[in-house]
Amino acid sequence: MIEVRALTKHYGTTVAVDDLSFQVPAGRVTGFLGPNGAGKTTTMRLILGLDAPTSGSVTVNGEPYRQQRFPIHEVGALLEAQALHPGRSAVNHLWSLAQSNRIGRRRVDEVLGMVGLSDVATRRAGPFSLGMKQRLGIAGALLGDPQILLFDEPVSGLDPEGIVWIRDLFHRLAREGRTVFVSSHVMSEMALTAQHLIVIGRGKLIADDSIEHITAGAGSSVRVRSPRHDDLMGLLTAEGATVRSEGGALTVIGVDSAHIGDLAARHGIALHELSPQRASLEEAFFELTDESVEYHGADLTHAGATTDTRR
């Protein structure tokens, strides 16, 4: 169980995390979602005691992380896959980690086998591909057989094969009853792995809910095609619907497809397409975080302001 209470972190004048409170209960996969620069990495660093909060507190199993002895028996984390000495072999990297927490040598070979790196165990980790480094990092996170696992953007930069592998791993860890807390800026990835989502933007909590609730809350629309495009648009607008014209099709919000069909029939307008659009998780995410992204693609004048809240 991770408990974040009124957590705030400033770096100079930048507010990376702003009065954030949430809990990650035991035994499920919780997605931690937000646009780049929303404060996800900072929050994870605060959970792990790497950074000290400006105010507020965070505990893991009821205790601040920095007070835990041999913590990797309870919490395994992968923040950056590249965080290893390039000249040290995979097995020595893990062995040094294991020794610091009084974990035996057998377990090192075991986790290397679990992530499929046994064959390259004695090779220097520097030239490993990102996918292999990611696996090595995951092996490190699994070393202490922890009940709580934290992964920061684990799929970014991975090839499709690696993504499938990681997805399966999360499922397996969840099946084993572990708490998995995974951050991502890609909503669709979360839909496949998480049961619960914590969404943040600009360091603030936006949503803390199940995936079903979050998608259901987002608005749905109807896609319409008709040869009498403009006439239909006028009629729908008169009915109080919001209508957008995109590439010869209309996107209608505010009235359902039955209503649109009836309206068109009454006025003798032929319809070539009438399809209800269910908001995807991705759209739900955009809707939730729209106001919180630090800059939009078009707004190049502010693009220079860094969204990376770490330093």
Added chain:
Amino acid sequence: MTTASPTTAPTIQPDDAVTHVPRPRGRVLPAVIRSEWTKIRSVRSTVWSLFATFGITVGLGALFCFAYVRRYDHLNIRQRLTFDPTVQSLRGLFLAQIAIGVLGVLVISSEYATGLIRTTLTAVPQRRTLLAAKAVVFGAVALVVSMISVFVAFFVGQAVLHGKHLGVALGDPHVLRAVLGAGVYLTIVGLLGLALGAIVRRTAGAIATLFAVVLVLPLLTRALPSPWDTDIGKFLPAELGAAMFNVRPDSSLLSPGTALVVALVWLVVSFSVAAVLITRRDA
């Protein structure tokens, strides 16, 4: 995970045959010392730096002795009388201290450079314990290599000087103390590098700071008007080292014992600053 009360449902067994890892008891420091020992011996830069320390100490010492022997017949009486055979065989220290100091810096700065420090601190949140473990492991390695280097350099150098019957023996007055002092000095410079690495965190910056303290500061103080040049200069690491491995008395230096104490004060102060900073700063 199996420490849950017996009334709760059994946890689902993992697909792989995962051995249960018991949550250990006991003290953190010995475990971290073992971990740091694995780290320091498992990268090539350690071996290179230690080999360089040894090679420079012995090689340069022999070279200086050889050059002196070649020049000996052209020297005047005064030059011959002030000659210190022990110091001559240990002249390689001037460069060797850089090799070992750089290794000291790298022991911690390489973790910051690669980001490994964040993995390390996730496994060992007790930051002062981590710093202590690094100091213990590196200090021990540095002491062993330094002592081997200075003793080999001494014996090789004396063998070369023996060609002109200039060599001294370990049993001669102050000689053993001087050789031991040289080994201690090398170790202290290495540890100073480690503390600076922890304070500055960037490899280049920490090495530059170490150079400034060990090599540049003595030159600057020499430019001061007398008696400030020696009054201040004798408290700098390089002059403390000279005091520890000098055989002939030199009024501009502290006594060997005092020099050792002052050098240890340098270490205590720099490690105290490092301990405060490593605890306070975000990783």
